[in-house]
Amino acid sequence: MHEFKLALVINPYAGIGGAVALKGSDGAAVRAEALARGAELKAGQRVRTALAYLAPFQERIRFLTAAGDMGAAVLDELGFQYDVVYQPTQTQTEAEDTQAAVRAIAESHPDLLIFAGGDGTARDVVKGLGGQEIPAIGIPAGVKIHSAVYAVSPSAAGKVLYALLNGELTTLRAADVMDLDEDAYRSGKVKAKRFGELQVPGELEYMQAVKIGGRESDDLVLADIAADVIEGMESDALYLMGSGSTVAFIMEELGLENTLLGVDVICNEKVIATDVTGRQLEALVLEARKNGQDVYMVTTLIGGQGHIFGRGNQQFTPTVLRTVGREHLILVATKAKLQALQGRPLRVDTGEPELDDEWAGFIAVVSGYHDRTMVAVEEA
Known part of the structure; x- marks a missing residue:
C-alpha cells in the first residue's frame, strides 16, 4: 500500500494578535506585545482539529515538517510518522522560518502541502515555493483571512483532506493570495494587495467528487x-x-x-x-x-x-x-x-x-x- 507524502508547516504565532485587539500578528514587536497582553498560541489546536480527520489513513501517511511548534510537536502528539526537514534557530519563529521550511519541504516534492496561519503565512508559503506548483490547503489560524487558499474552518480543511486520501476526484484551481497592510488596517483603512497564487482544491468548504452535469462533449x-x-x-x-x-x-x-x-x-x-x-x-x-x-x-x-x-x-x-x-x-x-x-x-x-x-x-x-x-x- 502506497505511503502518501504530505507536508505540514504551522505558523505558531498566527492569530495571536486577534483576541488582544492588535488586529494582526505580523512582526516580532506585535507578537511580543500580544504575549505580554496574555495572548495564547492556538494555531496548533486548529491543526489538531483538521488532522484528526486523517486518523483512518494514519499508517499510509508520512509527513515532511519543521521542528517543534512549526509542525513536529503536533504530529508527534497525534501519532503520525514524520521527518523533520527544517529546524528554526529561534524560539519565536519569524516569516523567514516559514519560507525556509517551505523551501526545504519543496525539494522533496510532497503530494500536498498543508499550512496553518493567516494571510501573511500564505504569502510566506508562496515565497518559499518560488514558483513550484505543489497543491496546497490552508488551515485558517490567523487574524486576517482574505486569501482564497484557506478552508472556511479547520474542520472543513479536515474534510478536504479526508476526501483526498479517500480517493475522491478533486478539481484544482489557482487561488489568489492576498494580504492587508496591517498598519493601515489598525487605522481603519482596508488596503489589500495580491501577492501571488497557490493551486488549491476547487471547493475548500468541502471537497467532493467532480460532478458532471450531463455528458461531456x-x-x-x-x-x-x-x-x-x-x-x-x-x-x-x-x-x-x-x-x-x-x-x-x-x-x-x-x-x-x-x-x-x-x-x-x-x-x-x-x-x-x-x-x-x-x-x-x-x-x-x-x-x-x-x-x-x-x-x-x-x-x-x-x-x-x-x-x-x-x-x-x-x-x-x-x-x-x-x-x-x-x-x-x-x-x-x-x-x-x-x-x-x-x-x-x-x-x-x-x-x-x-x-x-x-x-x-x-x-x-x-x-x-x-x-x-x-x-x-x-x-x-
Whole structure:
C-alpha cells in the first residue's frame, strides 16, 4: 500500500494578535506585545482539529515538517510518522522560518502541502515555493483571512483532506493570495494587495467528487485539453507523445501525424521520431538531457483500468521514467474518463516495484483548459 507524502508547516504565532485587539500578528514587536497582553498560541489546536480527520489513513501517511511548534510537536502528539526537514534557530519563529521550511519541504516534492496561519503565512508559503506548483490547503489560524487558499474552518480543511486520501476526484484551481497592510488596517483603512497564487482544491468548504452535469462533449473537452497542453509547450523541449486517443487529439490539433498505439517524439511542434521503441526512446532522452534539453511525457490512462504506465505504453521504460522524472509528466484525461474509475486510483506498473512506489502519490491531471483534477496514483 502506497505511503502518501504530505507536508505540514504551522505558523505558531498566527492569530495571536486577534483576541488582544492588535488586529494582526505580523512582526516580532506585535507578537511580543500580544504575549505580554496574555495572548495564547492556538494555531496548533486548529491543526489538531483538521488532522484528526486523517486518523483512518494514519499508517499510509508520512509527513515532511519543521521542528517543534512549526509542525513536529503536533504530529508527534497525534501519532503520525514524520521527518523533520527544517529546524528554526529561534524560539519565536519569524516569516523567514516559514519560507525556509517551505523551501526545504519543496525539494522533496510532497503530494500536498498543508499550512496553518493567516494571510501573511500564505504569502510566506508562496515565497518559499518560488514558483513550484505543489497543491496546497490552508488551515485558517490567523487574524486576517482574505486569501482564497484557506478552508472556511479547520474542520472543513479536515474534510478536504479526508476526501483526498479517500480517493475522491478533486478539481484544482489557482487561488489568489492576498494580504492587508496591517498598519493601515489598525487605522481603519482596508488596503489589500495580491501577492501571488497557490493551486488549491476547487471547493475548500468541502471537497467532493467532480460532478458532471450531463455528458461531456468529447470533442469540446478534448479541444480544451489540447489547447492547455499546446499553450504550455516550451521551445526546444522534447515531448514524448504517448499512445491513446486523448494524446492523438493533441497531435491532431498540432496538425501532426500520430501513431495511435505508439509513442512519437516532437520538438518545436514538429515530429522528429515516430513509433519509437523503448531503446530508441532511452537514447533520445539520455542525449537530450546530456545536451541540457528539457523532456516531457504526455500520456493518458487506460480507460476503465486507470493504468498510466505498464499497459500499452511499455516504451516508457524504467530508464525513461527515471531520466525524465515524475515532475515532467503531463497526464491528460477527461473528467468523464476519470469518473468512470469510480474512485479507484490510477496505476503504475513498470515491472520495478521500487519505481512504482516512487511514482505513487497525488497527481494533477489536465482535464480541461487551465483545469486540473487531483487524483491518487498507486503502484499496481
